[in-house]
Amino acid sequence: MASRISLKPSSGNNKGANGAAERSTVQVLKEWSAWSLEKSKVIAHYGFIPLIIVIGMNSEPKPQLYQLLSPI
Amino acid sequence: MAGFPPPGATILGDDAAEKKIDEVGKKKVDYFNLPCPIPFEELQREAIMSLKPELFEGMRFDFTKGLNPKFSLSHSVFMGPMELPSQGAETLKIPTAHYEFGANFIDPKLMLIGRVLTDGRLTARVKCDLTDDLSLKANAQLSNEPNMSHGMINFDYKGKDYRTQLQLGDGSLFGASYIQSITPHLSLGGEVFWAGQHLKSGVGYAARYENDKMVKLACAMHVPFASLLWVATGQVASTGMIAMSYVQKVSEKVSLATDFMYNYLSRDVTASVGYDYILRQARLRGKLDSNGCASAFLEERLNMGLNFVLSAEIDHKKSDYKFGFGLTVG
Numbered sequence: 001m002a003s004r005i006s007l008k009p010s011s012g013n014n015k016g017a018n019g020a021a022e023r024s025t026v027q028v029l030k031e032w033s034a035w036s037l038e039k040s041k042v043i044a045h046y047g048f049i050p051l052i053i054v055i056g057m058n059s060e061p062k063p064q065l066y067q068l069l070s071p072i
Numbered sequence: 073m074a075g076f077p078p079p080g081a082t083i084l085g086d087d088a089a090e091k092k093i094d095e096v097g098k099k100k101v102d103y104f105n106l107p108c109p110i111p112f113e114e115l116q117r118e119a120i121m122s123l124k125p126e127l128f129e130g131m132r133f134d135f136t137k138g139l140n141p142k143f144s145l146s147h148s149v150f151m152g153p154m155e156l157p158s159q160g161a162e163t164l165k166i167p168t169a170h171y172e173f174g175a176n177f178i179d180p181k182l183m184l185i186g187r188v189l190t191d192g193r194l195t196a197r198v199k200c201d202l203t204d205d206l207s208l209k210a211n212a213q214l215s216n217e218p219n220m221s222h223g224m225i226n227f228d229y230k231g232k233d234y235r236t237q238l239q240l241g242d243g244s245l246f247g248a249s250y251i252q253s254i255t256p257h258l259s260l261g262g263e264v265f266w267a268g269q270h271l272k273s274g275v276g277y278a279a280r281y282e283n284d285k286m287v288k289l290a291c292a293m294h295v296p297f298a299s300l301l302w303v304a305t306g307q308v309a310s311t312g313m314i315a316m317s318y319v320q321k322v323s324e325k326v327s328l329a330t331d332f333m334y335n336y337l338s339r340d341v342t343a344s345v346g347y348d349y350i351l352r353q354a355r356l357r358g359k360l361d362s363n364g365c366a367s368a369f370l371e372e373r374l375n376m377g378l379n380f381v382l383s384a385e386i387d388h389k390k391s392d393y394k395f396g397f398g399l400t401v402g
Contacts, residue, residue: 041221045214048196049186052175056143059177063139071137 109259119317125369132398244268276309312337
């Protein structure tokens with residue numbers, strides 16, 4: 001909810017001419033896309049390398065778990 | 073006559089050699105079966121490979137451990153001065169050290185490369201072949217600081233003798249490029265881009281000519297040949313930049329390259345000449361610039377999987393001297 005409140009003032013001023021119902025759909029879309037972009041950035045930031053490791057450990061021939069940490 | 077081959081065989085031999093030379097000289101160009109050109113962004117790849125090696129300053133140690141033919145982890149340590157962009161003529165350098173961990177998964181259809189630094193910056197590259205002709209590439213640099221993250225996604229379509237690419241980036245960056253083979257050696261292409269955030273848009277054109285000339289010297293039994301490969305490219309963009317490059321492969325081990333960049337809006341000219349020696353145990357690349365900059369980069373193979381790297385860049389104009397050494401394992 002916090003993100004919604006912070007984004008409202010800027011977009012609300014620009015769309016003063018449209019009807020109230022139209023304004024809210026476009027607004028909701030914009031807020032949703034900004035929120036999802038931010039969340040996907042955080043997910044990509046923390047999850048990309050673990051994703052590669054999981055995909056790699058499950059590929060054939062399956063490497064052992066200790067090989068991840070040992071220098072040999 | 074015992075030592076000589078029978079006359080019939082010699083005449084046949086000559087005929088065959090002549091026919092071969094004729095074939096090469098007057099090969100009919102099948103304009104409906106032209107080869108697929110190389111991607112637009114790799115137009116100047118020979119010149120870039122020879123003239124722009126990854127020069128660095130300081131100490132570098134890279135260790136790559138393969139767990140699988142497809143999956144590998146990499147650890148990299150770097151200690152050295154990092155240059156800060158400065159307004160004046162003085163170059164500002166601060167000593168830094170960082171450790172970078174990386175994971176690579178390389179499959180013919182999917183390639184994932186990720187690198188993360190100790191300060192939390194992530195560099196990610198994804199390449200996926202959706203179908204035989206359509207492929208998707210994405211790369212991103214994410215960091216913990218706000219507004220310092222960038223990402224870009226490309227869609228490449230490969231046709232019979234053309235390639236197109238659509239590019240979407242953050243900060244409302246949009247670009248498209250198209251390159252087409254005109255003859256078996258010449259390909260022409262164009263690109264258009266629009267950067268919303270910086271309010272820049274531009275159009276660019278490029279041409280690439282490559283030649284693989286076979287010179288056959290026939291003599292008695294053998295037909296030795298030397299192949300000369302040269303590539304000439306030219307690129308113009310509406311940002312005011314004209315870039316031309318020429319690479320000539322002098323022999324199997326040596327190739328020479330030259331590069332010319334002219335910005336007609338800011339009247340900036342840079343020309344450089346370089347060489348690339350690819351030897352059995354080492355690869356040496358050197359370059360001399362019109363900005364008074366001489367650089368060299370040596371990669372020497374000490375042992376199986378052990379490479380020693382030396383990098384040097386001397387900028388006489390700015391009095392900036394950079395020397396680096398490193399070791400690459402695996």
